[in-house]
Amino acid sequence: MNDAGEDEAIYDELGVPSVINAAGTKTRIGGSRIRSEAVAAMQRASRSFVRLSDLQAEASSRIADATGADAGYVTSGASAGLALACAAALAGRDVERMAQLPDTTGIPDEVVMARTHRIGYDHAFRAVGATIVDVGTNDRHLGTGATNVEPWEIEAAISEETAAIGYVQKPYTQPPLEVVTDVAADYDVPVIVDAAAELPPAENLSRFVDEGADLVVFSGGKAIRGPQTTGVVAGRAELIESIALQHLDMHAAADVWTPPSGLVDVDQLDGVPRQGIGRSMKVGKEELVGLIVALESFLEEDHDERRRVWRERADRIAADLSDVAGLETAVTTGDGVSVAPEVVVRVDSDAARSSATNLVRALRAETPRIFVGSDRLEEGIVTISPLCLEAGEIDYVLERIRAHAACDC
Ligand SMILES: *Cc1c(COP(=O)(O)O)cnc(C)c1O
Secondary structure, three states, X not given: OOOXXXXXXXXXXXXXXXXXXXXXXXXXXXXXXXXXXXXXXXXXXXXXXXXXXHHHHHHHHHHHHHHOOOEEEEEOOHHXXXXXXXXXXXXXOOHHHHHHOOOOOOOOOXXXXXXXXXXXXXXXXXXXXOEEEEEOOOHHHHOOOOOOOOHHHHHHHOOXXXXXXXXXXXXXXXXXXXXXXXXXXXXXXXXXXXXXXXXXXXXXXXXXXXXXXXXXXXXOOOOXXXXXXXXXXXXXXXXXXXXXXXHOOOOOOHHHOOOOOOOOOHHHOOOOOOOOHHHXXXXXXXHHHHHHHHHHHHHHOOHHHHHHHHHHHHHHHHHHHOOOOOEEEEEOOOOOOOOOOOEEEEEOOOOOOOOHHHHHHHHHOOOOEEEEEOOOHHHOEEEEOOOOOOXXXXXXXXXXXXXXXXXXX
16 A cells, blocks of 8 residues: 555556565666656646747746756756757757767767766767766775876866766765866866756755856656656756757747747857757656656755655664564665665675575565665665655565565574
């Protein structure tokens, strides 16, 4: 039974096993629960028509208010936001370049990144034609005090071929963003920040813009709890304009092409662009409205209270499992990799009935499936996140973990 009082998910009706999410906002299992007010707004949006550019212009001013940036744009996810941000850095206002991408012949196309910032999501940069130039080492892991990347290494990689600097924001990423944006400013190179999962705290909406980022990308389907297929880009007006031009549907007759002036300055363009590289990352009116409403709710939410509830639930889960032989539990404060407190369960496979890996496997095979965090299996650790768990689901999770982990000897 979920908190809405429904005892059967649509997935059961379809014959597809449903999942209890104790792993946090993971796209593989559906991300987060979209806010009910966003769903209601999407249904209303579906009943009539609107010019998508007008809707994006309204979203832009709301994103600007929320982030302190000049402008904003709604994309079909943070990953699409990264692709479009990079496309904007590559093409700017040049309609010929827009038409040419992802072929970057004759276009500066290098994205400089610290090697330790390389993640699977940077494929989005390469997808629009960029080449990633990564610098630095993994020396920090030697424990000698050496750093992974020095600011001069980023500076030395900047050349005539540089289109942007890519930066992945996590509480542990080095060097600090401000140091990188300082270097970038000296060479007039835009910095694109992947902050997909860095909300809450809500202050992070404006933090990276304040620290000098040119474009910042957030996922709309994580803590904002908008539609899964939404993302937010906030940043400089000229780059946001380029995103719009490469994303909106461009089958337009030039004489009647009058995009909203808040989003596109027609006088600055050589003509109407063709369908751009972003056209295959469409955002519908329903998703756009859903994101706008969800962002508003996210801004109004009492984040301290939510945190208190997460902490309480994490403590309860940790306390309950602490008497199972072979399980050792601790609760993180949530200021590390994850934005919410999390229960860290160390599984001693000699004392418990299961190893961490087997426990993850067994829980996933339950009906409904249970997904716990499995990022630290090689340390013998599973994690339990309260972020996407409803109150009524906790007992089921605890009971099934006990059933698989507790030794009946
Ligand atoms: C989740 C995530 C993404 C992708 O976000 P989507 O909205 O699912 O496209 C990109 N980068 C990082 C660091 C993420 O955590």
